[in-house]
Amino acid sequence: MKRKMILYALLTLAAFVMFFPIMYAFSVSFMTSEDILSRRLLPSSPTLDNYRDVLVSVPILHYLMNSFIVASTATLGMLIVSALAAFIFAFIPFKGRQAVFLLFISTLLIPWEATMIPNFFTIQSLGWMNNYLALTIPFFALAFGTFLLRQHFKTVPQELYEAAQVEGLSNFQFFYKVVVPYAKTSFVTLGIFGFLTTWNMYLWPLLVTTNDTVRTVQIGLRRLQADEVATNWGLVMAGVILVIIPTLILLAAGQKQLQKGLAKGAIK
Amino acid sequence: MKQQAADILDTKTLTVQDAIDKYKVASTKTWWQKTGNYRIAFLYLLPSLLLFSVFMFYPMIYSLYLSFFFTDAQGTASAFVGWENYTYLFQSAAFRNSVGVTLLFVLYTVPSSVIIALFLALLANEKLRGIGLYRTIFASTLGMSVAASAVIWLFMFHPTAGILNAALTSINLPALSWLQDSTMALVSVAITTIWMNTGFSFLILLGGLQNIDEHLYESARIDGAGYFYRLRRITVPMLSPTLFFIITITFINSFQSFGQVDILTGGGPAEATNLIIYSIYKEAFIYYQFGPASAQAIILFGAVLLLTLLQFKFGEKKVHYQ
Numbered sequence: 157m158k159r160k161m162i163l164y165a166l167l168t169l170a171a172f173v174m175f176f177p178i179m180y181a182f183s184v185s186f187m188t189s190e191d192i193l194s195r196r197l198l199p200s201s202p203t204l205d206n207y208r209d210v211l212v213s214v215p216i217l218h219y220l221m222n223s224f225i226v227a228s229t230a231t232l233g234m235l236i237v238s239a240l241a242a243f244i245f246a247f248i249p250f251k252g253r254q255a256v257f258l259l260f261i262s263t264l265l266i267p268w269e270a271t272m273i274p275n276f277f278t279i280q281s282l283g284w285m286n287n288y289l290a291l292t293i294p295f296f297a298l299a300f301g302t303f304l305l306r307q308h309f310k311t312v313p314q315e316l317y318e319a320a321q322v323e324g325l326s327n328f329q330f331f332y333k334v335v336v337p338y339a340k341t342s343f344v345t346l347g348i349f350g351f352l353t354t355w356n357m358y359l360w361p362l363l364v365t366t367n368d369t370v371r372t373v374q375i376g377l378r379r380l381q382a383d384e385v386a387t388n389w390g391l392v393m394a395g396v397i398l399v400i401i402p403t404l405i406l407l408a409a410g411q412k413q414l415q416k417g418l419a420k421g422a423i424k
Numbered sequence: 425m426k427q428q429a430a431d432i433l434d435t436k437t438l439t440v441q442d443a444i445d446k447y448k449v450a451s452t453k454t455w456w457q458k459t460g461n462y463r464i465a466f467l468y469l470l471p472s473l474l475l476f477s478v479f480m481f482y483p484m485i486y487s488l489y490l491s492f493f494f495t496d497a498q499g500t501a502s503a504f505v506g507w508e509n510y511t512y513l514f515q516s517a518a519f520r521n522s523v524g525v526t527l528l529f530v531l532y533t534v535p536s537s538v539i540i541a542l543f544l545a546l547l548a549n550e551k552l553r554g555i556g557l558y559r560t561i562f563a564s565t566l567g568m569s570v571a572a573s574a575v576i577w578l579f580m581f582h583p584t585a586g587i588l589n590a591a592l593t594s595i596n597l598p599a600l601s602w603l604q605d606s607t608m609a610l611v612s613v614a615i616t617t618i619w620m621n622t623g624f625s626f627l628i629l630l631g632g633l634q635n636i637d638e639h640l641y642e643s644a645r646i647d648g649a650g651y652f653y654r655l656r657r658i659t660v661p662m663l664s665p666t667l668f669f670i671i672t673i674t675f676i677n678s679f680q681s682f683g684q685v686d687i688l689t690g691g692g693p694a695e696a697t698n699l700i701i702y703s704i705y706k707e708a709f710i711y712y713q714f715g716p717a718s719a720q721a722i723i724l725f726g727a728v729l730l731l732t733l734l735q736f737k738f739g740e741k742k743v744h745y746q
Contacts, residue, residue, distance in 0.1 A: 160552065174622065270725040272721075296475055400569065400572045
């Protein structure tokens with residue numbers, strides 16, 4: 157009993173510390189500027205003015221839409237490209253497969269930032285500046301995603317593969333009729349992971365967007381902060397809340413899945 | 425089928441080899457079919473290999489190439505300069521400062537990130553009513569983008585309007601200049617980073633804890649082992665592969681921090697938070713010095729590579745694999 161009390165006390169304290177910045181931002185987003193100046197914790201009379209103002213003064217819905225398009229496209233591409241490669245590493249033996257696998261592993265050693273200068277030139281010469289292509293295509297191939305899916309694909313019983321061949325299923329039919337449904341959970345894991353990481357990208361969109369056409373919400377937030385900071389923190393926080401709500405919901409919904417899936421993919 | 429089998433039985437006089445030669449169905453596997461696996465592998469691996477080549481291998485090599493050249497503002501290599509970009513960097517006080525700041529930053533963030541995440545994971549691994557909610561809260565920063573996190577902390581660090589100084593003064597402590605003081609600024613950026621890292625590390629470590637076999641704890645409990653004994657003798661050794669993974673990831677993440685610097689300090693004050701990625705970014709995309717910037721990128725690559733290899737070599741021995 158006493159042990160339980162201590163545990164709950166520790167848990168609650170830790171939760172308060174961890175969650176404070178988010179709750180505080182939430183609270184500030186409903187404050188008037190007087191409340192903010194007097195450094196209150198909670199708004200004295202909650203107002204939606206900040207939300208109205210941020211929607212009017214900045215194209216934040218447009219940024220959100222861009223981010224949504226970028227994150228879903230990149231995630232979908234990531235799932236397809238990784239799944240195709242993972243299928244080969246799990247089912248189709250050929251001479252030299254080990255070497256190709258090593259090539260995939262070697263990409264894990266290249267920090268993305270070490271390649272950003274030539275990548276920027278590549279995007280320029282392809283004419284992909286201010287284009288969704290620049291924000292999605294480079295992220296389709298992912299060694300981590302390939303390993304995660306391969307790990308799960310390998311648990312498909314060999315008998316199923318043999319049965320499928322007896323049935324005369326082509327490799328591609330086997331792939332999408334048997335393997336994909338069988339490994340559904342790892343697709344969900346990788347999907348959530350992919351969406352979170354691409355939604356939250358910062359440096360790359362900063363480099364390849366120079367106007368608002370495809371600019372994502374993270375860069376929008378940076379501009380909002382730079383423009384508004386001196387005058388209106390409430391408005392900035394309203395922007396922050398709008399940006400984090402989609403990913404926080406996704407995370408809360410998929411947290412169990414992520415925890416199981418990522419741990420598996422990471423270790424074995 | 426039946427007919428064929430009967431034929432074979434009739435030909436007792438033939439040697440086995442003859443029989444095989446005579447009745448061998450001309451292999452239906454043509455060269456086209458035998459190479460089937462190669463073709464399908466090629467087809468399925470092509471998207472990944474193509475993208476890796478264009479966006480990883482080629483730019484890595486091109487970075488190396490650029491690091492030996494002077495470039496114009498468009499990034500075209502104009503004059504070969506050998507090691508000059510590198511010698512310039514090692515003589516430049518700004519670059520040496522950036523390396524020092526990065527190392528200090530790693531020291532600030534990695535151990536504390538891992539310890540805090542481990543502490544939270546141990547707490548959240550207890551079987552209690554309502555534990556799911558706590559887990560969601562602890563994992564929440566995984567959903568926080570670097571931009572959103574940095575903007576929130578920027579406000580909390582604010583010298584007059586910020587809640588942190590309000591809290592300090594309310595308990596009669598002096599207010600701090602979180603981001604304006606050159607020593608404090610790096611600590612502030614580190615605090616933000618640790619907070620952002622925790623969600624991911626927590627989730628992975630919790631997953632690792634839940635994979636540990638319950639029976640180990642039961643038998644230890646029967647033997648009367650206390651909580652800390654079990655922690656030291658069962659939990660940490662069994663968790664070591666996961667811990668090892670998290671330490672490596674946190675290390676590399678620290679090296680690659682950018683957004684929080686960009687929003688919180690812009691590298692200042694007086695370059696006190698000019699982490700290596702921020703330095704590369706400024707050199708390349710603000711000053712258009714692509715040669716020296718590429719040399720920095722190559723040094724970063726070397727450092728990350730060395731770290732990863734060292735950790736594998738060093739970590740491997742200390743890690744207990746199931």
